[in-house]
Amino acid sequence: MPHAIELFFDDDSDLRIRKLWERLAGLGATYMHSSGARPHLTLAVCDSIDLPAASRLLDGFGENFASFPLQFAATGFFPGEKPVMFLAPKVTSELLQLQEQFHEELSLISPDIWPNYTPAKWMPHCTLAMDLPREQCGQIAGVIDAAALPFEVEVVSLGMVEFRPVKLKHTTRLTLRT
Numbered sequence: 001m002p003h004a005i006e007l008f009f010d011d012d013s014d015l016r017i018r019k020l021w022e023r024l025a026g027l028g029a030t031y032m033h034s035s036g037a038r039p040h041l042t043l044a045v046c047d048s049i050d051l052p053a054a055s056r057l058l059d060g061f062g063e064n065f066a067s068f069p070l071q072f073a074a075t076g077f078f079p080g081e082k083p084v085m086f087l088a089p090k091v092t093s094e095l096l097q098l099q100e101q102f103h104e105e106l107s108l109i110s111p112d113i114w115p116n117y118t119p120a121k122w123m124p125h126c127t128l129a130m131d132l133p134r135e136q137c138g139q140i141a142g143v144i145d146a147a148a149l150p151f152e153v154e155v156v157s158l159g160m161v162e163f164r165p166v167k168l169k170h171t172t173r174l175t176l177r178t
Helices: 011-025 051-064 093-106 134-145
Strands: 003-009 040-046 068-078 084-089 126-129 151-162 167-173
Touching (some): 051 167, 068 093, 126 134
Antiparallel strands (some): 003 040, 003 151
16 A cells, blocks of 8 residues: 655644635545545655554654744645645745655655656645536535645654555654744
8 A cells, every 4th residue: 555754733733724624525526635644735645555664754853853844824625526625825935845855865765756746746735625526516515725835834843654554653742843
């Protein structure tokens, strides 16, 4: 099963995004609400991974990177037969540096990182709804318009999940900012 490395948010921000998931589930976009996932930004996805080595890598990043603020400033859709709706953060040099360094180190222990998660192609996002019927996209966008963007979150930890179904395999806190 594939594994994802994800950035997790502070409790208040987590709850705010879960409430959006709940509202979207009421419109039929149920996957994120019922998946067992936490609100997150995915740094990398790979088809196979050395779990102990990846856990050590996450712990090392937790010790060397401080928690940091991130602002969700827009929403968007990944097109396709069944579009995906997401929150898009303002991209910062800190976020890009973290993802690039993480990708570089992860590639030493996992040779099959999905191409869309390489630094040159990575588009940071927090998924709100997946597998949407095209005709629902406008209605769902209206719900998100009421989300009062922009809003700030604090990135506080890294996690590794196996998915579908989502199972948390490891988590580590980022060093607190001073």
